[in-house]
Amino acid sequence: MENELLATCLLAGRIMIEGGSEMYRVDDTMTRIARNAGGERAMVFTTPTGLFIALDSQPLVQLAPVRKRGIDMEKVAGVNQLSRSFQAGELTLAQLRARLVKLDTNTPYFPVWLQVLAAALCSTTLMVIFAQKYDWFDMPLAAAVGALGFYAYLWLSHVTTMRFISELVGAFVVGITAWVGVRLGLGQSLDNVIIGAVMPLVPGVAITNSIRDMLAGHLLSGMARGMEAILSACAIGVGIALIFRFF
Amino acid sequence: MPYGLQLLVQVSFSYLSTVAFAIIINVPRRALNLAGWSGAIGWLVYWLLMGLHSGRMLANLLGALAIGVCGMLFARRKKMPVIIFNIPGLVPLVPGATAYQAVRALVLGDMEVALQLTLRVAMVAGAIAVGFMLAQLLAETTYRMQATKAVKK
Numbered sequence: 329m330e331n332e333l334l335a336t337c338l339l340a341g342r343i344m345i346e347g348g349s350e351m352y353r354v355d356d357t358m359t360r361i362a363r364n365a366g367g368e369r370a371m372v373f374t375t376p377t378g379l380f381i382a383l384d385s386q387p388l389v390q391l392a393p394v395r396k397r398g399i400d401m402e403k404v405a406g407v408n409q410l411s412r413s414f415q416a417g418e419l420t421l422a423q424l425r426a427r428l429v430k431l432d433t434n435t436p437y438f439p440v441w442l443q444v445l446a447a448a449l450c451s452t453t454l455m456v457i458f459a460q461k462y463d464w465f466d467m468p469l470a471a472a473v474g475a476l477g478f479y480a481y482l483w484l485s486h487v488t489t490m491r492f493i494s495e496l497v498g499a500f501v502v503g504i505t506a507w508v509g510v511r512l513g514l515g516q517s518l519d520n521v522i523i524g525a526v527m528p529l530v531p532g533v534a535i536t537n538s539i540r541d542m543l544a545g546h547l548l549s550g551m552a553r554g555m556e557a558i559l560s561a562c563a564i565g566v567g568i569a570l571i572f573r574f575f
Numbered sequence: 576m577p578y579g580l581q582l583l584v585q586v587s588f589s590y591l592s593t594v595a596f597a598i599i600i601n602v603p604r605r606a607l608n609l610a611g612w613s614g615a616i617g618w619l620v621y622w623l624l625m626g627l628h629s630g631r632m633l634a635n636l637l638g639a640l641a642i643g644v645c646g647m648l649f650a651r652r653k654k655m656p657v658i659i660f661n662i663p664g665l666v667p668l669v670p671g672a673t674a675y676q677a678v679r680a681l682v683l684g685d686m687e688v689a690l691q692l693t694l695r696v697a698m699v700a701g702a703i704a705v706g707f708m709l710a711q712l713l714a715e716t717t718y719r720m721q722a723t724k725a726v727k728k
Contacts, residue, residue: 348658349656349658350658353656353658401659401662402601402603404658405602405603405655405659409654409655437601438601446595446598446599449592450596450599453588453589454588454671456584457592458671458672459672462581519676519679522675523675527596527669530669530671532596532600532663532666532669533658533662535700536661539703539704539707540657540658543704543707543708543711561674565674568678569681573682
């Protein structure tokens with residue numbers, strides 16, 4: 329027996345977590361959907377790896393595991409939008425569920441070439457910002473290195489389900505291409521190029537969400553996200569560190 | 576380099592890097608521009624304060640506060656979650672250069688410098704967290720004030 333309301337709430341919550349939302353927003357959205365559906369008070373317990381929901385008036389509890397946690401802000405914004413329309417009475421529960429399923433399976437993502445281009449732009453501009461020197465000569469190399477490192481990261485995250493390996497390899501690619509580039513005379517400052525080029529790999533979502541969740545009192549989720557951020561940062565550090573050890 | 580040109584470079588580069596990072600994490604198209612501005616404003620606050628020798632912690636704190644306030648305003652205007660503007664906005668403030676130097680010192684065996692730099696990274700991260708906290712506090716108090724005003728009417 330499946331309760332449609334609970335299933336819809338869980339679906340919304342799962343999509344949001346997979347998109348990289350903060351946990352208190354997931355809580356809030358799920359409770360809101362339940363309340364708007366029939367005025368029932370829902371009890372929600374959310375963690376980054378699984379969701380539980382129960383209704384006050386019924387002896388039912390449903391849970392949904394969250395197996396993958398990606399980053400896709402479009403999905404978070406999408407669920408938010410749907411929840412708002414549901415609250416305004418523009419959608420019925422069945423329609424909401426259908427729209428959520430659609431959101432889950434086909435949300436447009438920026439094409440890979442645009443992401444790699446964005447990584448190049450991000451690397452080269454952040455190099456100037458972080459180094460606090462107007463180091464124009466190194467900009468093309470930083471862009472190329474950043475794009476390559478990010479592409480390696482993207483490719484590996486599709487190939488393997490192992491966490492943190494893609495960050496490590498991405499950072500390693502950044503280090504080695506930067507080193508080769510500087511050796512070939514395409515850049516001057518190895519440090520500046522690496523600092524800029526590694527930035528697209530930085531776990532910005534995990535850091536921000538960790539802070540926001542902790543402040544909202546979601547200590548469990550905050551700790552988990554914080555740990556994720558620290559481990560990602562360590563993986564990046566190790567990837568870069570290998571360069572200094574080998575050369 | 577003249578000061579005005581420096582300012583222009585800082586603002587435009589922080590804007591561009593924020594938008595680029597927003598594309599990487601798939602921020603919806605209609606939010607890209609404002610997300611870029613939150614990053615540029617946060618960085619501008621930090622950069623101007625660092626130029627005034629205000630100290631790294633205060634600059635980071637107020638930069639994060641500016642990003643938080645921008646995120647809150649933009650989120651209300653666009654009716655979108657706050658993190659869409661906060662996550663990319665934070666990117667220029669992340670202590671990336673310091674973290675990198677810390678890792679390098681660690682690997683090259685310079686423990687004292689490594690420890691010092693790691694501590695600095697932790698302090699900056701703390702300052703950013705406090706900045707966000709103040710922004711949230713501001714958001715909640717103004718929200719409550721608006722709500723009570725609406726009730727009185």
